[in-house]
Amino acid sequence: MRKVLVTGGAGFIGSHVADLFLEKEWEVTIVDDLSTGRRENAPGEAKLHEISVNSPELVRLVTEQNFDVIAHLAAQIDVRKSVADPIADATINIVGTLNLMEALRAAGAGTRVVFSSTGGALYGDFTTPPNHETYPKDPESPYAIAKLSTEYYLAYFGHVHNLDSAALRFGNVYGPRQDPHGEAGVVAIFCGRILSNRPLTIFGDGLQTRDYVYVGDVAHAVYLAATEPLPPKGRLDARAFNIGTGKGTSVIEIATLLQEVAGIKVPIEFAPHRPGEQQESFVNADKARELLGWTPQVTLPEGLAMTFAWFEKQVSGVAV
């Protein structure tokens, strides 16, 4: 049986990744410090270690277990927190990943690491979307700088120490189990608001676009990057893959579509544009299609319907 470690496996995306590997009959181990993740997200068949990716326990686990794959999704994901405390952000997002990579280097294991990077904040507003992997990077927040730095480290560990890794640059991931309380997921926030009959707040003119990609499709991308042959190791971008639909959708469109699938109308309130917010962001994912055989399967209306249905089920028991 092949073995995978999913860091952040009690979180939103990580728990879907853990589910998919279990479905494919892998032995799944999860590392999550439950800082934003929830124990109940982690599938019961997986072994959950409630530890930090920065800990010596993580090093011990990686050294002892000889995993075939590490899907590295544990992270501090809040851009605003990264601005308020860049040291805390870098400690988890850069140093935590280095802790993992150094453990692998010392163990001399042939483990493949699939890293969760970002296809939004990485390119910034410097380019005209759809962004290709090789486009110039313009990270404007400590969060995005940490993701880009980590990608540089992974490329370094690849060509200097021959460690095996791929970086997936996700678009705006949405779906069941996303936390509606943070600022990360507009779909989750809007679902919560519609279900409690509260207005939807749109910052700026609402025409800013994002590449909304369904979490089940993202989990498949992680699985393919973990199991398919990868292009030769090289410098930054050699083993990076954009994971998105190639389409930009505006916040207003999301608000409209969600109310349609919900069959509920709520007022929309406009609030001032948030400084530093990107206007247009979507990616070209041809490389993932050509080299990994990945294409998104779930359309936006289908994905929004599944997401809303999930939140609706939760609302009977849990306030969102």
Ligand SMILES: NC(=O)c1ccc[n+]([C@@H]2O[C@H](COP(=O)([O-])OP(=O)(O)OC[C@H]3O[C@@H](n4cnc5c(N)ncnc54)[C@H](O)[C@@H]3O)[C@@H](O)[C@H]2O)c1
């Ligand atoms: N959600 C998106 O749209 C999106 C877009 C681009 C990239 N990503 C990346 O995907 C990954 C998963 O994001 P998500 O949306 O599922 O967020 P999430 O917050 O639900 O998941 C992150 C998980 O990591 C855990 N964690 C945080 N710090 C840890 C630490 N020091 N040690 C161990 N576990 C720790 C949290 O408890 C949580 O369960 C992150 O790396 C994120 O940066 C997400």
